[in-house]
Amino acid sequence: NPKRTRFRKQHRGRMKGISYRGTRICFGRYALQALEPAWIT
Template identity: 90%
Template sequence: IINYNPKRTRFRKQHRGRMKGISYRGNHICFGKFALQALEP
């Protein structure tokens, strides 16, 4: 859940250009019970 008009912007740089529905940190699942995981970098 991302608030697009935040009053406090403490951790703004964590969610910049990364939330695209793909698991991006290790095998972190963004949504649902299924996730795509890259086997090669």
């Protein structure tokens, strides 16, 4: 159980960073708005 939770947490953080950086450059201002709600969710 602890192993799975740890992996899930790491994966979530990694996805956030990559998505934020890539989307921000691609969309720009729109990326921030779309990512904001996605981050919380």
